[in-house]
Amino acid sequence: MPATQLAAPNVPSPRPEAAAHRLTWADVSARRLERAGLAAPRGAGAADEAGTVAAMCGAHAQVLSAGELSVGLRMAGGTRDGVRDALWRRRELVKTFGPRGTVHLLPVRELPMWTGALAAVPAGGAALAKGARLTPEQTEQVVDAIGAALREAELTAEELDEAVVAATGPWAGDPVMPAFQGFWPRWRQALHLAAHRGELCFGANRGRKATYTSPRRLVPGFAPEAAAPALRALLRRYLHAYGPATPQHFATWLAAPRRWAAELFASMGEEVERVRIAESGADGWVLAGDTEPAAEAPRGLRLLPYFDAYTVAAQPRELLFPGRAAERALAGGQAGNFPVVLVDGTVSGVWHLRRSGRRCRITVEPLRALRPADERELAEQVERVGAFLGERAESAIGPISVGPHA
Known part of the structure; x- marks a missing residue:
């Protein structure tokens, strides 16, 4: 896509002059791999789950096990217990609603920045029918009710249902939100907004049930940052x-x-x-002065789980998912629905994990011929996944028949 087509007509663009620097796709991939902890594992000798998540700009955790794996595979000796310890015992990570209103793991130390920024992001188009939506006034009532209910408590969704309806009115409990095999009450459409405003995050599970609580219970003195500096800080992290x-x-x-x-x-x-970017001829933006090519070419095979930050956040799609990868590893153009095999920073296959007892089997479907070095690294990656899970892992090469997010 030519640079002049990157923005909609009459939309301002920063620094409109022509690009003074060129990077190849290999340069871009190598920079991103190194910064994401995918060129080499982070934190040799010292666990740093929060630093790893910060470098990723958050770990998608709608499927928590996949989010844990995203973090652990970027760390030297990363373990599932280590990630869970950082989340639930040391409180260095928090599980909450992040970008796109989806569940993420975020560093606690960055939560003021994240909430300040996300609360300032304008809402997109309405997903619900007009009669099902909350009015602006109702939204404010619900967010206030959530904050009050969670200030000193950890509540399940059902307990929060009761608290919100009691504080606002029966309309909040109307079952109007399609969800799985039924409907959720009206108020839950404001759940992620309450998190973005710093009124809600996840607490520890109560048996099989998730709970919600207030970040203020977990982070003494917590308050969201002002919108303008928080947004600029988030954009700087994303561009880096x-x-x-x-x-x-x-x-x-x-x-x-x-x-x-x-x-x-x-x-x-x-x-x-x-x-x-030389291969596409398209312009993008980086932080001022951050224009140096990578010192080394991108190298390495990596297994990335569902909704890994690298595949969701990195663009352009046509270079990250070239040729058959776009057909095989994207679902309706959306990244993250398939675990992917990353070779030299580019999606080059998909994989599937099947667990049974204390064993797991990883099937890999390559979309290009694997070099001897790739095969060695694949064996290492399979072993790392097994070690992270505390299971004995074995691998196979062949077609994967399961669909997205299976």
Whole structure:
């Protein structure tokens, strides 16, 4: 896509002059792999789950086991118990609603920045029919009720149902939100907004049931940052991890309006600059001065689980998922629905994990011929997945018949 087509008509762009620097796709991939902890494991000799998650710009955890694996595979000697310890005992991570309103693990130390930024992201188009939506006034009542109910408690969803309806009115409990095989009460459409405003996060499970609580119970003195500096800080982190990127890429990552994202980029002024990706001829933005090519070519085979941050946040899709990878590893253009095999920073296969007792079997479907070095690294990656899970792992090469998110 030519640079002039990256933004919608009449949308401001930062630093409109032509790109002064060029990066190859290999340069881009190598920079991202190194920063994401995928070129080499992070934290040799010292566990740093929070630092690892910060470098990823959050770990998608709608399926918590996949989020744990995303973090652990980036760490030297990372274990599932270590990630869970950082989340539930040391409280260095928090499980909450992050980008796109989806469940993420975020560093506790960055929660003020995340909540300040996410609360300021404009809502996208309404997903519910008009009669099912909360009005702006009802939304404020629900968020206030959630904050009050969780201030000194950990509540299951059903307990929070009762508390919110009691504080607001029967309308909040109307079953109008399609969910799985039934309907959720009306108020739950504000669940992720309450998290973005810093009124809600996940507590420890109570048996098989998730609980919600207030971040203020977990983080003494917690308060969201002001919107403007928080948004700028979040954009800087995103560009460091996944640049070069366009306003459209950032908007997609946040599920935000494109014009709003373009205006945020434009507000950065001299803090960002254009670079051009040689293979596509398209321009993206990086932090000012962050234009050096990678010192080494991207190398290595990595197994990334469902909704890994690298495949969800990194763009452009046509270079990250080339050729058959776009057909096999994307679902309706959406990344993350399949665990992927990353070779030299580019999606080159899919894989599937099947667990049985204390054993697991990883089937890999390559989309290109594997080199001897790839085969050695695949064996190492399979062993690392097994070690993370505390299970004996074996592998097989062949077609995978299960569908997305199976």
